[in-house]
Amino acid sequence: MRMVEVRADDDLLLTRVYRDVLLAYFPSNELESYDELRSGLEKDLRLVTAIVDEDSLPVAAAVGDWSPESGVLLLAYLAVRAEARCSGLGSLLMEEVSGGWQRRLRPLLTLAELEHPLAHQGDEVYGDPVARLRFYARCGGRALDVPYFQPSLGSGMDRVYGMLLVMLSGSADVGGRSGATIRPGPIQEFMQRYFLDTEGTVPSDRPARQMWQAMERPGGIPLLPLTDVRRLPLSALG
Structure with missing residues (x-):
């Protein structure tokens, strides 16, 4: 096994990553x-x-x-093929997220979107939200106390309610290294741009x-903390 950075011009590998890991x-x-x-x-x-x-x-x-x-x-996706789970590959990828990605970009905040275990059921294909939450807790993740939902990612696609926004790392400038809160400015700007890019507007409905x-x-x-599921914020359509 080896770790590689996938480039836009590597059509074959990018296609295989999308088809065999993400889409699956x-x-x-x-x-x-x-x-x-791409x-x-x-x-x-x-x-x-x-x-x-x-075999690459x-x-x-x-x-x-x-x-x-x-x-x-935003760590948008992290996935390991079913036959390779529980082999440490997810942890290796997280080391790259917390290491190489940080050195390259120097972000103020690194976030992840996770399914709330009280809103999403686990299965053999998509995995177990409870186990996933434990994994991110071991990686130092903490949930923002925000009833978050993923915007619609395209025409005809539904929003995904019952999601968590999790901080994986944060600079001292936003109070993320050891504090109990983080400064909202970067989050607000990021979320506004996220919705503009996906839904075309900054929404103002009830959720x-x-x-x-x-x-x-x-x-x-x-x-x-990610350890007490019932304390975590839960968004819902309504």
């Missing part, structure tokens, strides 16, 4: 298109790191979305209002 292990409403993935790479707004086997076939991959305006890096209001706390956005 993420629900359709949570996954952007192949064209969007376009982000071409614009230097996306990182794709893969672990390949002796991808068995695991991590995808990051970079927002230079806000200084926020969106609840999310924006939770980001406007004068003392900062609280960070919550």
